[in-house]
Amino acid sequence: MASWQEKFKHLKEEINSFKIENQSSLEEFRLKFLSTKGLIKESMSWISEVPKEEKKNFGLLANEVKQLAERKFQELSAQMNSKQTDTKRYDMTMPSSPALIATRHPLKIIEQKIIRIFSQLGFAVQLGPEIEDDWHNFTGLNTPKDHPARDMQDTFYLTQDLSYLLRTQTSSTQIRVLETQDVPLKIITPGRVYRNETISARAHCTFHQIEGLYVDRQVSMSDLKQTVYFFAKQMFGSDQIRLRPSYFPFTEPSAEIDISCFICAQKGCNVCKKSGWVEIGGCGMVDPQVLINCKINPDEFNGYAFGMGLERIAMLYYQINDIRHFWHSDLRFLSQFKSEFP
Numbered sequence: 001m002a003s004w005q006e007k008f009k010h011l012k013e014e015i016n017s018f019k020i021e022n023q024s025s026l027e028e029f030r031l032k033f034l035s036t037k038g039l040i041k042e043s044m045s046w047i048s049e050v051p052k053e054e055k056k057n058f059g060l061l062a063n064e065v066k067q068l069a070e071r072k073f074q075e076l077s078a079q080m081n082s083k084q085t086d087t088k089r090y091d092m093t094m095p096s097s098p099a100l101i102a103t104r105h106p107l108k109i110i111e112q113k114i115i116r117i118f119s120q121l122g123f124a125v126q127l128g129p130e131i132e133d134d135w136h137n138f139t140g141l142n143t144p145k146d147h148p149a150r151d152m153q154d155t156f157y158l159t160q161d162l163s164y165l166l167r168t169q170t171s172s173t174q175i176r177v178l179e180t181q182d183v184p185l186k187i188i189t190p191g192r193v194y195r196n197e198t199i200s201a202r203a204h205c206t207f208h209q210i211e212g213l214y215v216d217r218q219v220s221m222s223d224l225k226q227t228v229y230f231f232a233k234q235m236f237g238s239d240q241i242r243l244r245p246s247y248f249p250f251t252e253p254s255a256e257i258d259i260s261c262f263i264c265a266q267k268g269c270n271v272c273k274k275s276g277w278v279e280i281g282g283c284g285m286v287d288p289q290v291l292i293n294c295k296i297n298p299d300e301f302n303g304y305a306f307g308m309g310l311e312r313i314a315m316l317y318y319q320i321n322d323i324r325h326f327w328h329s330d331l332r333f334l335s336q337f338k339s340e341f342p
């Protein structure tokens, strides 16, 4: 039979090696060692087997083991408490903080609005490439080499012979579509364009346009005017439009599109520079040469085209005074714009 010393040694080992995972194993520890029916209490009864002269040593050792068990219990419950307060910090029932939902870029919102308006009139969306060749960006659009209209549209050329470039206008998609699709057709083409421009509050070397093209039989200038009017009314709530004679190589006749100032109702303000009118783009009847370039018979078909700068429309619509805001990725700016569309 084991001696009382051995039994205490064994008891100490048991106490030391007891592992606590959770609240209920802490309670198991208490029941096993410290309760009235626990091993510490029981160990006191071993005294009956101890010879008189050893009783004092027994008492010392019994006390030591008891203290060991109590200390361990305190340590373990402190440990459990701190664990509990750790988990208490996370109240699983609390509603979570709202997830930040990104907003659309204002130019995308405006693009969507414009597409919505023109799709009501039956225009389909067509996209064209940003890297273009000379034919689609210039020559096909009746702007051959050495044409003075090229001066206003210097861009980033990609090859030494100037045959590939970053497109200067979405009008290039007109040629792509007319070459590959059957007429009649009615398209709008939004997208990014590039020019060799000094960056300022009003101009950027990278910007966006949206182009419209309608080719059919017997298209008239009044169809063009009505389309532009519908757009101005839907987009800005303008009551009047004005087509001012202008020049573009690919339309004849050509015009600048002005809409009545929707900010001051033509009383005169900063936006319309006291004129009552704001310019939003260019337009005209498709030059027959453009149709010929795309192997379409101009005696049978004709059409109109128009082009607008998206930044210009967005700046008017939201009254933004510096085009560079669109490029700064500043959330204080971007988060102000909310899309009406999903």
Ligand code: DAH
Binding pocket: 168, 169, 170, 171, 211, 212, 248, 251, 281, 282, 283, 284, 305, 306, 307, 308
């Ligand atoms: N492409 C012209 C520009 O960037 C804008 C334009 C004018 C487009 C008249 C057209 C148009 O389709 O008919 O300045």
